[in-house]
Amino acid sequence: MDGWPALGLGVMPRDDDVQATPAERARWAAVEASFHDRPVTDLAQAWVEEELRVIEAAEAVKAWADAQGLAALRRLHEAVGMVVQEQADSISMYDDGVLSYAAVVAETTTAAVDEVALATGLPEGQVAARLELALNAEQRFTPLLEALTSGGVNLERSLRIAEAASALDPEVCRAVTLRLLAPITDGSVRSHRSFVRELRRQVAVHTPDPAKARADAVRRRCAYGWLEPDGAGRLTVTGEAGRVTAALDRVDGLARSLRSGGDARTLAQLRSDVALDLLLVGWASPDQVPEAARPTFAGEAPVARVNLVVALTTMLGLDDQPGEIPGHGFVPASVARSIATATGSVWRRLVTDPVEGTALELSTTRYRPTRRMAQQVAALDGICQAPGCTVPADRCDVDHEVGWPSGTTTVRNLKSRHRRHHNHKTRGTWKARPGPGGATRWTTVSGRDYLSHRFRYDDQLSRPVTAVDSEPPPF
Incomplete structure (x- = not known):
């Protein structure tokens, strides 16, 4: 049957011996009928079925x-x-x-x-x-x-x-x-x-026990978010139903007050801005909120912290590599520059290997990892040093690559590991051994090997794909 035209071309096989499915027969008949101004509803319905x-x-x-x-x-x-x-x-x-x-x-x-x-x-x-x-x-x-x-x-x-x-x-x-x-x-x-x-x-x-089910659900309450590739993000908060609905009603009330006061933003935009303002600085645009709706807070506005990794070349406008907020995702270069240059931003320099793109470590031989050592390890690793895991390093355990006392307590022998994967290694379920260039070679229960690498701050995948010639080479 290869080579017969698609629907819309009035060419069908005439040989009754040609093997065809009912759907193919229905399609051919429908096309033929359409060329003779005959109704095709029945045939089309058979085809749909x-x-x-x-x-x-x-x-x-x-x-x-x-x-x-x-x-x-x-x-x-x-x-x-x-x-x-x-x-x-x-x-x-x-x-x-x-x-x-x-x-x-x-x-x-x-x-x-x-x-x-x-x-x-x-x-x-x-x-x-x-x-x-x-x-x-x-x-x-x-x-x-x-x-x-x-x-x-x-x-x-x-x-x-x-x-x-x-x-x-x-x-x-x-x-x-x-x-x-x-x-x-x-x-x-x-x-x-x-x-x-x-x-x-x-x-x-x-x-069976609605009160217990409700208590269990509330006990699992949390807040989490993720970033979209276009520079926007989403924040989800779960909690007791009354508190959630009260919070939504309050945000909606403040947004409507601003809207009725002449604010040009849409109601949806105002709900987003009000909710984030309340979380970040303790109030929602206090200069614009009507007195009756204005919340009162004691003390100064809390400081919000965002850890952002962005190339110096991007900050200088020499390229447009995306910035990364570890544990959350990537933001476009313009958003990264906006975050980094916001009032109160603090920059920390991180020197990387010009070939590998990984952070360079400072030597130390302290018996126990100090706070400074833990920070160095987190900078080296960036994320959990287990295969497939992206938990930020500053939320991980600091683990000996080669177990102490066989392995020394030095920055080079320490790795950031999410507690879940740290337990796999400690309990012998997964085996870990040093790999090339500071990597770790893992062997899981199945006997399969996986390689985890330290964070590449100069990752080529962060650079745009260059245009290639789509024409096939001559032969």
């Missing part, structure tokens, strides 16, 4: 494949547990220390998650959610896994159900799952919005 069945079949195959992946993930977790337990027994034998059962379980879970995340590139949180579903504690997710295997539900919806219903009684969880998997009254699949609404209702109806 045929392609819709292909899409449904593809989704069912993906669901089945995801079910096989979950089964493999469960078995991988079991195998990792055997390694972790053996390492725990070895540590207790030689160090007279006993790793608790809870620690072994936690290490098994994080090591399994990290292994899969490194191999596939999937986010750790998503792998962890898949693992919880795969482990199927107390058989609470059995109907869900069966439906996934048969193509009756996709992985994304399965993970939503598992997360929302995980705190329910196992029997109730299974019953709620069957309700959510059942088709609606006309026999069709629930739409996404209908599914989300019903999921929330079922959880609300069946939560």
Whole structure:
């Protein structure tokens, strides 16, 4: 069938012996009919139905494949547990220390998650959610896994159900799952919005202790943010529902007051500016806020701190490399220059190796890492020195690359490691050994090797791609 023109060209094969799918026949007939001013609705509908069945079949195959992946993930977790337990027994034998059962379980879970995340590139949180579903504690997710295997539900919806219903009684969880998997009254699949609404209702109806569930949710409150490539950013704050809604109402009230007072910014822009002003300096544009709505604060406005890494050449306007706010992301050169030249900004010089682009260290042989040594190590590393991790170095543990006393307590032998990966190394789940140029060579539970490098302050990937000739070479 290769070579037949696409839809819109009135050329179709006439040979009845030509093998073609119903969809291809429908397409050819529809095109031919359109050239004779005949209605094509019936034929087009048949074509739509045929392609819709292909899409449904593809989704069912993906669901089945995801079910096989979950089964493999469960078995991988079991195998990792055997390694972790053996390492725990070895540590207790030689160090007279006993790793608790809870620690072994936690290490098994994080090591399994990290292994899969490194191999596939999937986010750790998503792998962890898949693992919880795969482990199927107390058989609470059995109907869900069966439906996934048969193509009756996709992985994304399965993970939503598992997360929302995980705190329910196992029997109730299974019953709620069957309700959510059942088709609606006309026999069709629930739409996404209908599914989300019903999921929330079922959880609300069946939560055994709403007060405890609320307390647990509030205990998990946090604030986090991330940067967009265009120079904007997002801030998310979770907390007690009353406080969140009260804060939103206050921000909205201040924004509306400014808007009614003649401020040219849109209401959406004002909500953003007011919320950030309140967080950064303690008040929202005090010269513009009406007296009745103006908040009062004691003391001076707090100082906000942003750590920004930007090349001197960019600051001098010689190039436009993006700046990096470690742990958050990149900002365009213009934004980096704006942050660095803001009133009160403090610059710290960092000398880098002209070839490697890594920070140069100062020698020291103190027995314990001093604060100055820790700062040097953080400057050298930039981020966690474990594969795939980007936690900022100043939030990591300072770890000996070669364990003390075999390894000395010097800046060259110290690395920044996120507590999670530090534990992998300490417990023997992951092996770490020095690599070339200050790198670390890691061996995970699977026996795979990964190389982590110290932070490159002069990274060629921060420079724009140069234009290349798109014409093919002559032959």
